[in-house]
Amino acid sequence: MEKIYTRTKTIQEDKVSGFCPGCMHSTVMKLIGEVLEELGQVQNTACVLGIGCCGLHMDYMAYDNITAPHGRACAVATGIKRTNPDTLVYTYQGDGDLASIGLAETLSAANRGENFSVIFINNGIYGMTGGQMAPTTLVGMKATTAPKGRDPKEHGYPMHMCEIMNQLVAPYYLERTSCNNPANVRKTKAAIKKAFMNQLEGKGFSMVEIVTNCPTNWGTDALGSLEYLEQNMLKEFPLGVIRDKSLEEEGK
Amino acid sequence: MSRVFMKGCEAIAEAAVRAGCRFFAGYPITPQNEIPEYFSRRMPEVGGTFVQGESEVASISMVYGAASSGTRAMTSSSSCGIALKSEGISYCASARIPMVYVNVSRGGPGVGSIQPAQMDYMQATKASGNGGFQMLVFAPSTVQEAVDMTYAAFDYADRDRNPVLILADGVIGTMMEPVELPPMRSDEEIRAIKENKRSWACVGHELDYAHRAWIEPGQWSTAVMQRTNEKAAALYESWEKDLRWEEYRLEDAELVIAAYGISARIARSAVNLLRQEGYPVGLIRPITVNPFPYKAFDQIDYRKCKAVLDVEMSIPAQFLRDVSIGVKDRCPITTCLCSGGNIMSRESIIEAAKKSLEA
Numbered sequence: 001m002e003k004i005y006t007r008t009k010t011i012q013e014d015k016v017s018g019f020c021p022g023c024m025h026s027t028v029m030k031l032i033g034e035v036l037e038e039l040g041q042v043q044n045t046a047c048v049l050g051i052g053c054c055g056l057h058m059d060y061m062a063y064d065n066i067t068a069p070h071g072r073a074c075a076v077a078t079g080i081k082r083t084n085p086d087t088l089v090y091t092y093q094g095d096g097d098l099a100s101i102g103l104a105e106t107l108s109a110a111n112r113g114e115n116f117s118v119i120f121i122n123n124g125i126y127g128m129t130g131g132q133m134a135p136t137t138l139v140g141m142k143a144t145t146a147p148k149g150r151d152p153k154e155h156g157y158p159m160h161m162c163e164i165m166n167q168l169v170a171p172y173y174l175e176r177t178s179c180n181n182p183a184n185v186r187k188t189k190a191a192i193k194k195a196f197m198n199q200l201e202g203k204g205f206s207m208v209e210i211v212t213n214c215p216t217n218w219g220t221d222a223l224g225s226l227e228y229l230e231q232n233m234l235k236e237f238p239l240g241v242i243r244d245k246s247l248e249e250e251g252k
Numbered sequence: 253m254s255r256v257f258m259k260g261c262e263a264i265a266e267a268a269v270r271a272g273c274r275f276f277a278g279y280p281i282t283p284q285n286e287i288p289e290y291f292s293r294r295m296p297e298v299g300g301t302f303v304q305g306e307s308e309v310a311s312i313s314m315v316y317g318a319a320s321s322g323t324r325a326m327t328s329s330s331s332c333g334i335a336l337k338s339e340g341i342s343y344c345a346s347a348r349i350p351m352v353y354v355n356v357s358r359g360g361p362g363v364g365s366i367q368p369a370q371m372d373y374m375q376a377t378k379a380s381g382n383g384g385f386q387m388l389v390f391a392p393s394t395v396q397e398a399v400d401m402t403y404a405a406f407d408y409a410d411r412d413r414n415p416v417l418i419l420a421d422g423v424i425g426t427m428m429e430p431v432e433l434p435p436m437r438s439d440e441e442i443r444a445i446k447e448n449k450r451s452w453a454c455v456g457h458e459l460d461y462a463h464r465a466w467i468e469p470g471q472w473s474t475a476v477m478q479r480t481n482e483k484a485a486a487l488y489e490s491w492e493k494d495l496r497w498e499e500y501r502l503e504d505a506e507l508v509i510a511a512y513g514i515s516a517r518i519a520r521s522a523v524n525l526l527r528q529e530g531y532p533v534g535l536i537r538p539i540t541v542n543p544f545p546y547k548a549f550d551q552i553d554y555r556k557c558k559a560v561l562d563v564e565m566s567i568p569a570q571f572l573r574d575v576s577i578g579v580k581d582r583c584p585i586t587t588c589l590c591s592g593g594n595i596m597s598r599e600s601i602i603e604a605a606k607k608s609l610e611a
Contacts, residue, residue: 009459044456046321059472066320066347066454066467069339072313075305079317079325080454082301083275087321087455105313108306 008033010042012062019056022222024179024212028121029057031179031189032090035196036063041088046080048073050093050102053127057092071102074109074118081116088199090117096126099135099159106161110205113170117195118207120161123214124233131217135159138236142219162209162242173198173206174242178234180213180226187239203245211237255430260395260420261286261328263431264354265294267402268326270434272442273352274300275318275325277311281333282366283422284356288328299439308333312340312353319344319351320467322446322453324406328354330422331372332363334380341415342381347469348484350409350449352402354418356425359593367593368422370513373570376419377542386488389417389542390496393517395429397539403434408494410445412487419541421565423514423595488543496539497548501527505534507609508552510575511563512538515596519563522601532556533605541574549578559584559608563601567591586611 007013010033017026036042042063049055051070058067068076073091081089091098098106098120106118125143126132133143133150136158140149150158162174173195177188188210195206211233213225220228241247258266265287268276276295278288288304295302301318305311311327318325329337334355344351357372359365376389388408392398398420405416437445446453457463471477500520502508511519516537526533536548552560560579562572567589579585588604590596 041456042459046454046456048317056472058466058468062459062464064454064456064465066317067469069309069313069316069343069469072310072316072340075310075313076317076320078303079275079277079314079319080321082303082314083318083323083325084321084455104306105310108310 008037010036010062011060015060017060019053020216022213022215022225024210025053025057025121027179027185028119028188028210028212029060031185031192032119035189035193038193039196039200041196041200044086045088045090046084048077048080048089048091050091050097052094052097052129054092054094054097054121071097071100072105073097073102074105074114077116078109078114081114085115088196090119090196092119093121094127095120095122095124095134095136099161107165107168110165110171110207111168113172113204115199115202115204117199119192120207120209121212122161122209122237123212124158125214125217127214127217138232158236160237162207165207166242170205171207171243172204172245175244176209176211176237176239176242178211178229178239180229184239198246209237211239255432257428257430258395259286259428260398260425261356262290263395263399263433264402264418264420265290266433267399268352268406269294269298269300270436271324271403271406272437272445273324273326273406274298274442275315275323276300276327277303277305277314278327278329279305279308279311279333281330283358283368283426284328284330284354286425287354287356308336309339312337315351315353316340316344316349319349320347320454322449322455324442324445326352326354328356330356331358331360334372335375338381342383342385343469344415345381345385345387346383347467348413349467350413350415352405352409352416352418354402354420357419357421359591365593368514368565368595369591369593370421370515370565370571371591372419373541373564373566376417377544377574380417385484386542387415387417388412388491388494388540389419391419391513391539391541392424393513393537395424395427396431398424399431399433414487419513421514491543494540495543495545497545498535498537498539499548499551500535500537502534502536502551504532504556505552506532506556506558507534507561507605508557509533509535509561509563509601509605510571511535512541512571515563515565518596518598519601522598522605525598526602526605531605531609544574544578546574546578549575552582554582557583559586559611561586561588561605561608563588563596565590565596
């Protein structure tokens, strides 16, 4: 018998995920761990965790990590990567962290073309603090700080980080994926692998935006959140490669 | 050792490079722009990294990252810029990350003025961020002292795994003086310093629980959080041995001036002139302002001393509060204060001293 699946060693053996049922955080962290193992980089990796549910990974991860101040993950990663260019450095941030309080740090690092990778978990809401409106909250979507739903007149429109970054010259690779079905889980893993390989090859800034769910703060259950994600989130945040300079290089 | 003529900010930056600092991130603000500018020229020469951060907040976070990976790292700013850095400073203190930062302080509050001041005393010594952490805080009164303190600060930071603050001011930062620069640490020494931190540095480790590095500026477990804070408190208690201050002509003093930083240097000159006129005046100058050398004030002969004169470039007075704790009501305390950007004048100190003696 051939063993075809085993739990990644990058998650502590004695820990059980404390994420809400149906939450995609544990899926993504598993994928990252598998990619690190496949690339032989587990012992050479520094993960910069954002604040919020992202930071909960601190309790589960088995490899080096640092918790950044809220929104500053890309600045912290800049400090680590610039002084340790051989270490694989990635940030793991939610939408409030990356696109609201950390907008300056995120875009500035992308604009400098920093040679690290960003894993961006976009579920359109603040999870840990209990469901407040995020920069990526959909129009009409209810939040504890927008009880009548996001109103463009007052709150503006959801921010599309991949597309905003696509205005910058430096970023090397930008892709938006999801983990709502097995096919997309595989695509997400491939995107993470590509982002990490870009870094190992010194190509510069890569970001994988993963459209995810928040059953708890969306006020639904695991299956309901998948339905909402597919019917609403993916319309606002279409999946696909937004930029891949390696394709441009091949085309030359 | 040869003496060179250097501006305070540039001398501080050079001292840091010589101490082995190989990462600097900062954001422009007057009167400390010469520090990042100097690093931007100097770092490439020594294989170090200079990053102009997009903000003070980002710059200190970059330093937090670099220092968490074992590199000697530094940032600098001035007053309102330092306030912005308080987030990252608190993270470094909580996660016990060694780093050095310099406040070339200016007027305040708010955007204040760009001229020299000592308006950040309470912030620097009591609460440089949330959470009640403490740091060694050194207050130079000459460019030479700023150089020596910066050089030593990296050793203190590494010894304690804690941030260290150099509390300078716009005079120290922008004036030029002859200085003796400390020796340049060799690449081997710098590599060894970084290697020593390898066990906890966030750069990748063996995949087992004994070796992995977690840089934790907070804790999910309340028990661990309390233990962490207890360990930090024990560290702060251990700093009694690091107390430094200068006593000048206290022996027969009927008036003792208390001042730090640039004010103390001007006060020292006032003491000399007052002595020439026959006034028995002395000076106590705290060199570490946190921890504060309260016991220095036990050296005063209170049978003779009529008053202690607090001299500082801050209105309202701030340093005064620590002086009061040191004096313990053993004599009256008078003040000589200025604020708003004017440098403390020797004449006003002399006048205040005479008035205090006559009262």
